[in-house]
Amino acid sequence: MKILIVDDTPLILMAEQTMLASMGCNISIASNAQDALGCMDDTIDVVLTDMQMPEVNGDVLAKRIHQKFPDVLIIGITTLIKKNNRVLDGDFDLSDFVDLFPKPLNRKLCQTIIKMAAAKNAAHISGESRKKQPAHVFSCAGSF
Numbered sequence: 243m244k245i246l247i248v249d250d251t252p253l254i255l256m257a258e259q260t261m262l263a264s265m266g267c268n269i270s271i272a273s274n275a276q277d278a279l280g281c282m283d284d285t286i287d288v289v290l291t292d293m294q295m296p297e298v299n300g301d302v303l304a305k306r307i308h309q310k311f312p313d314v315l316i317i318g319i320t321t322l323i324k325k326n327n328r329v330l331d332g333d334f335d336l337s338d339f340v341d342l343f344p345k346p347l348n349r350k351l352c353q354t355i356i357k358m359a360a361a362k363n364a365a366h367i368s369g370e371s372r373k374k375q376p377a378h379v380f381s382c383a384g385s386f
Contacts, residue, residue, distance in 0.1 A: 243359050244268040248278040248291040261352050275303040287359045293320035304338035318342040
């Protein structure tokens, strides 16, 4: 499973990438929307995007991704959330997101993300088994 993580905070990006890679996922990372769009291809199963970023917020990024890749799962991650996925601050269009999770992600949320993507993949693959690949981390951005 390949996951693209988009976050402008290097510490959060590194923590999420490490956790998901340790769970067997292939990870691509981007520190902004422009780099994320450059990373996108048909192999990406899930995009985890920060909601508040400089220049382009996560909801705008999600719309742009879905224009070219309508089947990819997009999950918003934010510090602006409270119970029942209600955003505390910010005027975001959540229509392109399958879910919204609080930052920072913990292991349980990462497992939920993997299960969501696996269920989606299982629905699209009939009778075919995907070959398990070792986890790798790919950076779409330069160093930050």
